[in-house]
Amino acid sequence: MMNENSQLQLLRNLINNQTMKYVTVVGKSMLPILIPNEKVYISPYNINIDLSIGKIIIFFKDNKLIIHRIIKVGKEYVITKGDNSPCDDGIIFKNMILAVADYRKVNLIDRLNLFIYYLKKHKLKKAFSIITYGKYNI
Known part of the structure; x- marks a missing residue:
């Protein structure tokens, strides 16, 4: 059985090698x-990527791969939270971040649901951008 550090390194290698x-x-x-x-398409995280509030990242914590939104940015860490979660995930050190979400392909029903939500x-700008494109940048 792999320990958490080994799993993290394996995931990082898979992402970095595309x-x-x-x-x-x-x-x-x-x-x-x-x-x-x-499916959410991802780009490998590196220190040159701007980690700003609202960006969705993929990280490894407690033996789980998690995809959540950044709600706070510190010098060496971020705090994330699921949009539908009542609590944040606590401190996520930048070395725990594996990737950044790029976009997702959406079908018509998903687009209509997101359109109504926004x-x-x-x-309005976000709502109409969802209806007019085949993929949704996140």
């Missing part, structure tokens, strides 16, 4: 933006 180009969403913590069984939030 062997792993996407992750599949498992849980419901990122609803309504990310739905279970959906209309309700009064985010």
Whole structure:
């Protein structure tokens, strides 16, 4: 059985070598933006990537691969939270970050659901950008 550091290194190698180009969403913590069984395309994380509030990252914590949104940025860490989660994930050190979410392919039903969601939030520009494109940048 691999320890957590070995698993982290294996995942990092798969992502950096472009062997792993996407992750599949498992849980419901990122609803309504990310739905279970959906593929999210990723880019390897490196120190030159701007980690800003709102960006969705992939990290490894407690033997789990997690995809959550950044809600706070510190010098050596970020704090993340699932959009549908009541609590944050605590401190995620930057060396725990494996990748950054690029985009996801969406079908018509997903696009309509997101369109309605953003209309309700009064985010018209975001709503119309979802309807007009075949992939959704996140």
